[in-house]
Amino acid sequence: MHKRLWNSLKLEFTLEPVSPILIKSGGISLNPALPDMQFVRTFAAGGETVFIPGSSLKGVFRSFTEKVLRTAKSDLACEPFPSEEGYCGRKLEREEDTAKIYKNSCRACKIYGNTRLRGRLSFTDIYPNGPTKTETRYGVAISRLSHAVAVGPFDMEVLVSGQFQGALVLENFEVWQLGLIALTLQAINEGILKIGFGKNRGLGQVRMRVQQVIIAQAKKNGVAAGEIWGTGMFVGERERQDYGLRENDRLANLPQPARTADLGVLVQHTYSAEHWPRIEETSIASLGNLLEVRS
Ligand SMILES: [Zn+2]
Numbered sequence: 095m096h097k098r099l100w101n102s103l104k105l106e107f108t109l110e111p112v113s114p115i116l117i118k119s120g121g122i123s124l125n126p127a128l129p130d131m132q133f134v135r136t137f138a139a140g141g142e143t144v145f146i147p148g149s150s151l152k153g154v155f156r157s158f159t160e161k162v163l164r165t166a167k168s169d170l171a172c173e174p175f176p177s178e179e180g181y182c183g184r185k186l187e188r189e190e191d192t193a194k195i196y197k198n199s200c201r202a203c204k205i206y207g208n209t210r211l212r213g214r215l216s217f218t219d220i221y222p223n224g225p226t227k228t229e230t231r232y233g234v235a236i237s238r239l240s241h242a243v244a245v246g247p248f249d250m251e252v253l254v255s256g257q258f259q260g261a262l263v264l265e266n267f268e269v270w271q272l273g274l275i276a277l278t279l280q281a282i283n284e285g286i287l288k289i290g291f292g293k294n295r296g297l298g299q300v301r302m303r304v305q306q307v308i309i310a311q312a313k314k315n316g317v318a319a320g321e322i323w324g325t326g327m328f329v330g331e332r333e334r335q336d337y338g339l340r341e342n343d344r345l346a347n348l349p350q351p352a353r354t355a356d357l358g359v360l361v362q363h364t365y366s367a368e369h370w371p372r373i374e375e376t377s378i379a380s381l382g383n384l385l386e387v388r389s
Contacts, residue, residue, distance in 0.1 A: 098266075101325065116251065159171070232249050
């Protein structure tokens with residue numbers, strides 16, 4: 095199924111700290127002039143800058159998705175460590191058929207991949223839009239046993255202001271996968287889900303605002319504007335069975351896109367920020383019966 099592109103979704107967003115955040119660079123600095131824990135930096139066009147690696151945001155999304163899935167039903171997400179018996183990549187170690195690997199992977203692996211399956215979701219690195227501000231904070235770790243200082247004092251460089259911009263891309267997706275991503279975004283914006291270091295110290299709360307959603311879908315079966323189709327809608331009955339895809343996998347009654355472009359074999363719909371709440375709501379509502387959650 096990865097050899098063809100049935101659908102893709104690009105969600106462009108901005109990200110701002112609500113509380114201070116710290117995405118640590120690797121290791122502890124040996125330079126006494128620098129904080130012990132520094133914010134991760136990279137070189138971009140304008141010189142050295144703080145940034146949020148896409149991989150660290152993806153990790154936050156994955157672990158929340160796993161939690162939600164396990165809460166709904168324990169076998170919807172596997173054991174995340176390759177050494178564990180229940181890990182999908184281990185269970186499917188000898189399976190060669192790519193359709194069966196997809197079908198028999200848990201729902202978390204279907205989005206994020208495992209050692210036998212490529213993930214469908216990727217994040218760009220997230221760079222500042224303009225000026226950013228970091229500050230140095232001091233911290234200690236208290237031993238739970240002795241109530242004495244176990245580590246520290248140490249100083250950490252936290253990001254206190256600035257606006258960042260990035261995108262996530264989901265390819266060949268089923269509609270429930272979009273629903274779980276929408277749910278994760280909601281948890282971040284409600285302050286339930288935090289990013290980076292020091293979540294128990296009040297760090298890590300951010301706001302993510304969707305700016306634009308670009309959805310490309312294969313023309314094959316004539317997708318109506320105002321609908322988002324999952325992969326199950328594009329393939330034949332045989333392939334649907336092989337991959338375990340749903341037949342009527344679509345979100346309907348969405349707003350008309352702001353723009354439509356013809357890309358030859360694909361048609362691309364662009365939704366603007368004000369359309370997102372409706373897409374978010376519809377995709378989350380569609381999770382109900384899929385996850386068999388009964389309220
Ligand atoms: Zn799995």
